[in-house]
Amino acid sequence: MSLSRSLSRSLAPLRTRNYRLLLLGYLISMLGDGVWLVALPWVAMEMGGGSSELAMVVGAESVGLISCVLVGGALADRFPRKRVIGWSFAASFVALAALGLLHLGGRLQVWHLVGAAFVLGAAAAISGPAADAFTPDLVSEDDLHAANALESTVRSLAMRMVGPALGGVLIALLDAFSVIALNAVTFGVAAVCVALIGPRAAGCTVPETGVAEPAEPVPYRQALRYLFGERWLWILIVWSGAVLLLQSGPRQVLLPFLISDRLGGDARDYGLLIGVTGVAAVIASVLLGARKPPRDYARWMLLAWTAGAAPLALMVFAPSFWVLLPMGVAYGFFSTVGNVFWATLVQTSVPSAVRGRIISIDWLGSLALVPLSAVLAGVGTGREFVVCLFVLGGTLPVLMTLLTLRWVDLSALRPPGEVADAGAPVGAGTQPTSVVSGS
Known part of the structure; x- marks a missing residue:
């Protein structure tokens, strides 16, 4: 396979404007997550916290994830997935913006971090299943394999490489507020990207709303x-x-x-x-x-x-x-x-x-x-x-x-991408x- 043909196949999902917006939202929010992952211990230490306080913050995020993930799946099947993802990003933005304001006012405490971590975990649990279920609504089945490969590339680059490196630099050069503010901005921009996802393009098979929804909710x-x-x-x-x-x-x-x-x-x-x-x-x-x-x-x-x-x-x-x-x-x-x-x-x-x-x-x-x-x-x-x-x-x-x-x-x-026979399972x-x- 030629290089140009390989590149064309791997970038095929980006032909769809709505998918480009969703992937851009992924990239921006994951960069913020990568920064936060590295910077969080130093944010806690700057507030006078130790290992037990950090464990509380990390544990709160895990509790938010585990306790809300089934709720996220139900919401993704009952409401427009674009709306579920967008409001989840907005909730993360609000939680982090509140932390930033508390820090500016000199009133930020560890329990504020714990509460915000729970909200971030819950928001991720709600947006994650909706985002995974939303991708087939935006791209053709022929391009789904390439779309998931693109998302995997974005996740690895943002959360394993660029985001953590950026977090280390910010902590070394600036302070906790800069990290909190940056992560808040990434979720705000990601929410805007999702909000801009519009009606289907000509020739696309998904409904005019840009969301494939069942005729009625399934129990x-x-x-x-x-x-x-x-x-x-x-x-x-x-x-x-x-x-x-x-x-x-x-x-x-x-x-x-x-x-x-x-x-x-x-x-x-x-x-x-x-x-x-x-x-x-x-x-x-x-x-x-x-x-x-x-x-x-x-x-x-x-x-x-x-x-x-x-x-x-x-x-x-x-x-x-x-x-x-x-x-x-x-x-x-x-x-x-x-x-x-x-x-x-x-x-x-x-x-x-x-x-x-x-x-x-x-x-x-x-x-x-x-x-x-x-x-x-x-x-x-x-x-x-x-x-x-x-x-x-x-x-x-x-x-x-x-x-x-x-x-x-x-x-x-x-x-x-392989077409099933009529009536096939x-x-x-x-x-x-x-x-x-x-x-």
């Missing part, structure tokens, strides 16, 4: 009936949740201690490892956007996830820090491939009437198990216990993949009309 029980009626869907959601339970604790809690205690590294080495995974994620996203999706889409997705998970079993035996780097590359590359495939598969296989709630259930499975995984990783510190967690975290996903490939017929899932066999009508 939550009907969405659950759809979920458990699609064997491939609930099994893959359970698969991904189980892998996060096995892997997020060792990666986020134990890996820094492994680098420090066994390999003689420091924070710069850990930062380099994270940066390498981010670069690998960007490369994977760019390559995916430039290539046509494979026919055996779901199977390749599962194999990519497995290839990204397996290196964890070897990390605990690495003789030096430099041996960890290619393992980080494998994780960043293949996990990104699997995530892009999964987002596209859900968007093309799940009916619009229940898509927001299915995505929110998937989010909940991911979010709820990450804190539990961290707790399990912190239970013991012995060498044998740590080795066991790393080995199980890398090998059990391989076993789970083999069992899934044996028990679930993934070949029934068509790749994005959506996903593994449920017609969208049956979901809407409740039959």
